[in-house]
């Protein structure tokens with residue numbers, strides 16, 4: 315594995331005490347869904363190898379929060395393999411609960427029944443650690459939904475849409491792949507567009523940033539923001555050719 319010291323993660327890893335039932339999921343279900351990169355070669359990992367079936371595509375969700383977005387998509391797109399990363403352990407526990415149908419409140423799952431496909435793999439840590447391992451063009455869709463805004467100018471480089479991460483995603487995405495960024499922080503959207511224009515390896519392909527892309531599944535954060543009067547901004551990027 316890469317040396318963790320090379321990457322500093324500035325977010326939260328733990329929140330309130332995890333209930334026993336969720337802790338059990340972390341202890342028992344997470345190890346089954348967590349891919350191992352031990353002994354893997356840099357640049358050689360094929361996402362579909364992490365699944366027991368051959369996914370038609372692989373989609374990446376960065377910072378899945380409570381996991382409801384990836385859980386929803388995973389049920390809808392059973393032929394797709396999902397690689398979902400989140401270092402916040404309470405969020406990981408919540409996704410596990412969605413996946414096994416034990417999440418309190420409304421859930422699309424009824425448990426690991428015949429509707430459930432084993433098409434989600436969870437990386438319970440900083441996604442940047444595993445970027446180098448994946449083969450070029452591994453992902454057909456990448457979701458970065460409501461990333462931490464890091465509003466202070468001196469923290470700007472912590473914003474996920476920085477040029478280092480853009481370069482990594484450029485390599486990891488296949489030719490026609492789409493990179494979805496949603497935020498309700500206007501300055502974050504503006505900064506992202508500036509960074510994208512400055513690097514010039516992605517182009518924005520959606521015209522009206524106030525309209526959710528087709529088939530959009532709002533995250534918990536998005537729903538809360540809308541109720542509080544915030545306006546989502548949707549940015550969809552595609553790789554520019556020959557860069």
Ligand SMILES: C[S@@+](CC[C@H](N)C(=O)[O-])C[C@H]1O[C@@H](n2cnc3c(N)ncnc32)[C@H](O)[C@@H]1O
Pocket residue numbers: 323325326376377378379380399400401402405439440441442458459460461462533534535536
């Ligand atoms: C504001 S929350 C949004 C969560 C979720 N996407 C939503 O919309 O409800 C941002 C999340 O990104 C995660 N995150 C930040 N940096 C990350 C990284 N390098 N790798 C994976 N997740 C990351 C944080 O832990 C946090 O849970």
